[in-house]
Amino acid sequence: MKTKKYIYLLGLIPFLVVAFMYEIIPLIKIIINSFLPDTGGSFTFENYETVFTKLLYQKAIINSIKISLISAAAGIIVAFFGARAAHQAKGKLHNIFMAILNMVSNFAGIPLAFAYMILLGNAGVMTQLGRELGIQALADFNLYSTNGVSLIYVYFQIPLSTLLLIPAFEGVRKEWQEASTLLGATKGQFWTRVGIPVLMPSIMGTFSVLFANALAAYATVYAIMMNSISLLPIQIAGCFVGEVKIRTGLGGALSVVMMVIMVIMILITNAISHQFQKGGKQS
Amino acid sequence: MKNRTERGPAIVIIIILIYLLIPLVVSIVYSMFSNWTGIVPQGFTLQTYVNLFQDKTFLASIGRTIVIAIIPIVITILLVLLALFVTVVYFPKLEKYVQIICMIPYTIQGVILSVSILALYVSNPTFLSNRVIMLIGAYCIIILPYIYQGIRNGMRAVNMPVLLEAAEMLGASRIYAFFRVIVPNIISAIVVSSLLAVGIIFGDYVLVRNLASSAWPNVQIYLYQAMKSDSMKSSAVFVVIMAVTFLIAAIVLYLQSRERKGKKH
Numbered sequence: 001m002k003t004k005k006y007i008y009l010l011g012l013i014p015f016l017v018v019a020f021m022y023e024i025i026p027l028i029k030i031i032i033n034s035f036l037p038d039t040g041g042s043f044t045f046e047n048y049e050t051v052f053t054k055l056l057y058q059k060a061i062i063n064s065i066k067i068s069l070i071s072a073a074a075g076i077i078v079a080f081f082g083a084r085a086a087h088q089a090k091g092k093l094h095n096i097f098m099a100i101l102n103m104v105s106n107f108a109g110i111p112l113a114f115a116y117m118i119l120l121g122n123a124g125v126m127t128q129l130g131r132e133l134g135i136q137a138l139a140d141f142n143l144y145s146t147n148g149v150s151l152i153y154v155y156f157q158i159p160l161s162t163l164l165l166i167p168a169f170e171g172v173r174k175e176w177q178e179a180s181t182l183l184g185a186t187k188g189q190f191w192t193r194v195g196i197p198v199l200m201p202s203i204m205g206t207f208s209v210l211f212a213n214a215l216a217a218y219a220t221v222y223a224i225m226m227n228s229i230s231l232l233p234i235q236i237a238g239c240f241v242g243e244v245k246i247r248t249g250l251g252g253a254l255s256v257v258m259m260v261i262m263v264i265m266i267l268i269t270n271a272i273s274h275q276f277q278k279g280g281k282q283s
Numbered sequence: 284m285k286n287r288t289e290r291g292p293a294i295v296i297i298i299i300l301i302y303l304l305i306p307l308v309v310s311i312v313y314s315m316f317s318n319w320t321g322i323v324p325q326g327f328t329l330q331t332y333v334n335l336f337q338d339k340t341f342l343a344s345i346g347r348t349i350v351i352a353i354i355p356i357v358i359t360i361l362l363v364l365l366a367l368f369v370t371v372v373y374f375p376k377l378e379k380y381v382q383i384i385c386m387i388p389y390t391i392q393g394v395i396l397s398v399s400i401l402a403l404y405v406s407n408p409t410f411l412s413n414r415v416i417m418l419i420g421a422y423c424i425i426i427l428p429y430i431y432q433g434i435r436n437g438m439r440a441v442n443m444p445v446l447l448e449a450a451e452m453l454g455a456s457r458i459y460a461f462f463r464v465i466v467p468n469i470i471s472a473i474v475v476s477s478l479l480a481v482g483i484i485f486g487d488y489v490l491v492r493n494l495a496s497s498a499w500p501n502v503q504i505y506l507y508q509a510m511k512s513d514s515m516k517s518s519a520v521f522v523v524i525m526a527v528t529f530l531i532a533a534i535v536l537y538l539q540s541r542e543r544k545g546k547k548h
Contacts, residue, residue: 008373012381015366018358019384019427022420026399027391033402082299085292097296103532104303109488110506111521111528115306117510118313118518125309125319132322159303216392219488223507233394233489240398241493248402255395262390 034252038245047253056230061257064215064232067150072210075157076203082162087169098166105159113223116143116152149221149229156220157210164209168202201273208269212262232258307525314518331519341520344505351415351491351501352484355422356477359430362423367434368461371443385431388424393489396421401494414498421490426480433476437469471542478535485528 037044051057086097107115119126120143130138142148172195180190196203218233227234232254239251313319317326335341363385370378388396400421404411411417443465450460466473488503496504502524509517 005373008369011365011369012377015362015381015384018362018420018423022400023384023387023396023424023427026396026403027387029403030395030399078299081295085295085299088289088292089296093293093296097300099533099536100300100303102536103529104307106482106486106528106532107307107525109486110503110510111486111524112306114506114510114517114521115310118310118514119306123320125313128320129322155303155306158299162299212390212392216394218394219492219503222488222492223510236394236398237489237493240401246402246405251398251402255398258395259391 030248030252030255032252033248034256036249038247038249047249048257050250051253051257057235057254060230060232060235060254061261063146063230064258065261067146067153067231068211068214070150071153071157071214072161072207074154075161075210076165076207078154078158079161079165079206080199080203082158083165083169086162086166101159101163105163107159108156108217109219110223112152112156113220116148116155117224120148120151144224144228146229149224152220152224153214153217156217157214160213161206161210164206165199165202168199171202172198197276200276204269204273204276208266211265211269215258215262232261310518310521310525314515314522317515331515335516335519335523341502341505344500344502345523347499348485348501348503351418351422351499352481355419355426355484356430356480358419359423359426359480360434360473360477363427363430363434364466367431367438368458371438372447372457372461382431382435385427389428393425393487394493396424397490397493414495418491418495418499421494422484422487425487425490426483429479429483430476433472433479434469437472438465440472441465441468471538475535475538475542478531478538482528482531482535485524485531 034047035043035045037046051061086094089097116124118124120141121127122143124143126138127141130136130141143151176194177190180194185193216233218237221229221231222234222237225234227238236251236254236258239247239254312324314331315327315329316324317328318324366381367378370381400417404417406412446464446468447457447460450464451457455463486503488507491499491501491504492507500508502520506517506520506524509520
């Protein structure tokens with residue numbers, strides 16, 4: 001009986017083969033690569049030194065963190081009001097909103113970049129409208145800049161963050177709001193003192209998903225800026241594809257840095273939401 | 284109680300909807316008018332679409348997208364079903380590790396996955412350096428979290444241990460019971476997660492660009508190249524891609540809501 005049971009372990013083999021060949025070994029290899037010099041030789045921190053001392057890569061790290069933070073924060077703020085409205089709305093409007101959010105959450109990458117070029121590019125529809133109507137901010141808007149890219153990032157964060165936050169509003173009970181109104185609190189006080197603290201774990205969880213989402217985004221920004229903006233995903237891909245010389249060591253180090261940034265963000269958001277959960281238990 | 288939405292939430296929802304729909308609507312209108320330099324678009328025409336669907340390169344790119352979606356999804360579903368059968372039925376302690384392996388791609392995402400696969404196999408002397416094989420491998424991994432979650436949730440919902448026990452008491456072997464009793468019962472979960480996976484592969488650009496942009500130019504690569512030359516044509520390609528994407532999302536939504544309703548009864 002015992003040996004017969006172990007035969008079934010064979011069923012795991014196909015899964016493990018694919019997982020190891022295309023997930024685990026490539027990841028381990030890229031981490032090992034990051035400690036090997038591109039010029040040949042043995043173990044070194046040279047690649048990490050390049051990443052942290054060369055202006056191009058410093059800028060990539062800072063830009064990536066900046067755009068990810070800004071777009072995640074903007075996404076969370078819109079999502080808070082959107083999800084609250086969705087929670088309060090009833091009937092048809094609620095269903096339409098949910099359906100459109102679900103569909104638009106797939107709207108990203110090259111198609112999204114294209115739509116924004118049509119809308120706000122140099123000869124874009126909105127840009128020309130701005131010129132005709134004399135709205136300078138619209139006419140002079142430069143999509144092909146860090147601000148322009150951030151605007152597109154905000155777009156793809158909103159449906160995702162709203163969808164992720166809507167279930168959390170189930171946790172804010174109606175009775176609490178009624179009770180706080182009876183005790184003389186205003187609506188604003190209720191949300192800052194009760195609502196948002198209760199939602200904080202979900203807000204933080206959503207924030208880290210959004211941050212990771214923006215940090216790894218590649219297609220959108222590549223379509224708009226090609227290689228003329230320094231962001232981590234662009235630099236990483238640049239080390240492996242299309243260049244004369246492939247630099248696996250440097251690319252590996254950049255990849256490791258990007259993964260570490262993601263992990264740090266998850267730890268920070270976990271710590272913050274843990275604080276709020278602890279506070280809840282004490283009271 | 285009144286069954287109507289108050290004005291505040293309704294306004295917020297409408298503003299967000301307008302914001303989300305403007306880029307879509309503008310691009311769709313753009314694809315149907317030959318001239319849009321003033322405020323109002325002029326010269327309505329569907330000629331762009333007629334030309335597009337006669338363009339062999341475009342049709343081939345659509346065909347490539349479909350092929351490259353189906354193969355990894357079938358492979359991944361089979362791998363995950365088999366792995367979950369073995370772990371859930373015989374080695375529950377190992378399930379945790381299967382779960383970890385399945386969730387890793389969720390955090391590493393496209394760029395790092397594509398360059399690590401590329402770096403590992405690009406100078407491999409065997410068939411592994413084939414770009415299309417690399418792409419299939421990468422897609423299997425990128426859809427793994429969704430397929431795993433879908434199948435695992437489906438298994439929880441049908442109360443698998445009880446079903447297996449019942450089948451065993453009736454004299455069926457466990458493996459027979461799994462594939463003839465459990466799998467048919469979770470087929471809708473499998474369908475939903477496969478559709479999500481189709482959506483992901485259909486919307487992918489980074490993996491195909493880094494791994495196989497010249498070996499397997501799919502519809503996303505086609506759109507990217509069209510963008511450089513002809514904005515009318517690319518807006519038509521855009522509409523085709525978005526129509527397919529939304530269709531997939533709508534089917535998923537419909538199946539999920541039907542499932543939920545079914546459970547309530």
